[in-house]
Amino acid sequence: MGALQLDKVVHRHQVWRLFSCIWLHGGLVHLLANMFSLVFIGIRLEQDFGFVRIGFLYVLSGFGGSLLSSLFLQSSISVGASGALFGLLGAMLSELLTNWTIYANKFAATLTLIVIIIINLGAGFLPHMDNFAHIGGFFSGFFLGVVFLIRPQYKWVSQRNSYFGFVAPPVNSKHKRYQSVLWVISFILLCAGFITGTVLLLRGVDLNDHCSWCHYLSCIPTTKWSCKPQEDYCESTEMGNQLNMKCLSNGRSDTFSVSNSSPSQAEELCSRLCS
Template sequence: MAAEPASSGPQMRVNSRRSYNVVHPVDVETPPLPSPAPASSPDVYREVKHFKKWVVWLIPVFVVANVIMFIVTMYVNNCPKNSINCIATFLGRFSFQPFKENPLLGPSSSTLQKMGALDVNKVVHRHQGWLLITCNWLHGGVFHLLANMLSLLVIGYRLEQEFGFVRIGLIYVISGLGGSLLSSLFIQTNISVGASGALFGLLGAMLSELITNWTIYASKFGALFTLLIVIAINLAVGILPHVDNFAHIGGFLSGFFLGFVFLIRPQFGWVNQRYGPTGYASSQAKSKFKTYQCILWVLSVIILIVGFTVGLVMLLRGVDANKHCSWCHYLSCVPTSRWSCKTEPAYCTSSQTGNQLLLTCSSNGKNGTYTLANASRSQIQGLCSQLCS
């Protein structure tokens, strides 16, 4: 399950980092006056389309969609029917799997697979490529969902307000795909769910937007330093076990290059030249974008096209990227004396004798005997997950 960017104070400061004005002088037609207006009369201001504030609605819709998908997932999970022990049984079929099986207060892994979790085997051998997208709308539990949605509101609200729903929506969806793609190339034995790849894409877009629009910021280095600290902390969380940091990295890189493409701003000289008051003249015609902005735009488009094409070809051919990079697994988990990075899926052998179910975990050799008549496949898988954990 992919982890989520931390929704901390520094992020909020980054999102409100802009210090330039969003209004510029323009020429406004007025009715004829008895006498000419004095030369010293104040300029009339209005907001121009390049810097206008958008009405934020897409980010809240994304949040609602994720919440609805989690509710539907819990309805399908139906813990009382498919498991022996459940948490919060007063919720009925919406109750949660045991902590030992899912510490995030959520459904079973089999339910997540049924709902569209990222399973590399299904993508490669069953041609279910849509799982690269659907996994971004599922969450492993209440804690996972809350952390991701709070982060989405903090990060996404200001971006949509400043750049509009089309560009931010594209960055969110494409970054989620990029995160799923990189995750599929390196983590092929476990399922993955969560919106973290898309969220890290928004973080990456914030960084590239700051770089490509560098000249319009007042406190450039302060904003850059704060943003880099936030990104570093969030990526550092990804080295913990059971966290899909490859989804974070893939989403971040996708969003970073997408930011150069979608979040480019025209330089102020061109804005003043086009929207300036009557009589405004510049000693030299200004181009809409600076040279470095155009170069970054072209390079980013090339990198995105090549990166996604190569990644998809490698995935559909069943390539395991770990075989070509012996150290890359450390980017997702660093083993210590306190935890192990082994995350093999739980497999058990089972035998049913009357009401007695005997399970043996293949990974650790543990045995378990349960009183359960006619155990379903979901019940056996849930008990196996607890036995092997």
């Protein structure tokens, strides 16, 4: 259906799943929660910068979240727009910092936004939450916000909009120097991250092999829950080219047409039936 599944992305070259999983959800509650968050976060950004820029930022942030998720959670199937939503939060923060001089009450706004981000990232430490998608989406959105949401400095706008007879102070540059520096750095980091992540993913690299503690970023085990992925178990009987299979975890059963059934194919069908 388009969910993010590493095997199909890497071995079947279905790279489009890195994007399609953003539009899928794990139920009505999941969908409503994400859509409520999208309205709450996205309206202000869309009003200020237009739906084209924010839509582009939303999709690319979702891609960044899917990319990081695939590099760490390689045995999971992931759906949802949370990575893209965290990208909007990251973009709001970077837009505030990049255009710092034009805002009033900037410290209160920054503190409020940081608290919201920390609370939402903290919820990602619970089991069955894809916090790597949240983190990847957030940083993608942060750098995309610098690239796409940079505003011209106030004096330059005043000079362009000055009426006849009024002479505004001359300003040669549309943006302040620190804005230009941040734009260059963010663009380089963004391109490097997307390219490197995509290459590593298509090569089948598991970043957990290079970072022994990173799995704690997505789930912290406690006495109340375990972070180990739930394994799928199925009962199956094969009659000719028909494979009858029942998932023991959810009770679903189905019949599949197969030829020369292999253990890997049976495992994939079991995973699909139990998901």
